[in-house]
Amino acid sequence: MSREISVSAGKPFGLQRVCQVLEFPRSTIYAIRARASTKVTPMVPRRRGPKPKMHDTDLLKAIRDDLAASPFSGEGHRKVWARLRIVHDIRVSRTRVLRLMREHRLLSPHRQARGEPSLHDGRITTDRPNEMWGTDGVRIATVDDGMVWIFSAVDHCDGMCTGIHAAKIGDRFAALEPISQGLLDAFGSVLADSGRGLSLRMDHGSQYTSDDFRDQIRFWGITPSYAFVAEPQTNGVAERFNRTMKEQAIHGRIFKNLEEVRAAAIAFRNQYNRDWRLEKLGFKSPLEARQERLMKLAA
Structure with missing residues (x-):
């Protein structure tokens, strides 16, 4: 219509005046023309800024290799990002690792928060090791020995598992065993007052109130x-360790007897202390964090 010659004026009025009279946006017409034209190349969205040193294809391969080499399962993008930096010296953005893992469905499943929000908003971690330990027990099914x-x-400071014990009967004496192990390892004795200055966080189970x-x-x-x-988060350090242990060493396995459970628990404790990286420690393992602290004290 804008190109038609007016009968009365003898000239075209132009696209601007026609759109103004008809109250029609010119941008829509330009967009339609651009799509219809074969000479216009559609714009492909690209990453803004300088190109990264490592292409997404190579980074994705490094992420897959790291997940395959890890002895743990169901890890999130933060631990992958930390291992890429610390172990493989691949320095990329954490959000970039998250994007690639999300696009390729490599993220671990997560739980959705349910129910009322937690009432506890205090701090349960400590600034130094051997100030507070948390303790708790879990039950595991076996074929021959039933529930064990x-x-x-x-430790509430660096997450170090100071003791672990498997038993058929979960009584007060079995619950004392990991505490005894920790005292021997950290304080060198189980004699009277050997744990002076240490606090023990625990729930109100019958073992701990006896x-x-x-x-x-x-x-x-x-x-x-x-x-x-009714607030298990106040014993969250021990609860979180038990959850990790069940996810990494217990769930998905069939245990024949108590000895197999004991062997799995001890093996996980050693691997956890040596290799499990905690965000609160700057993605160091509990053993690395404790050794670093001891070196600073000795210096």
């Missing part, structure tokens, strides 16, 4: 610190 127990003790358990930790000089009722 695994008790563990975990007289024998409380009398024994009092003999060691350990201060009991019970978690809040």
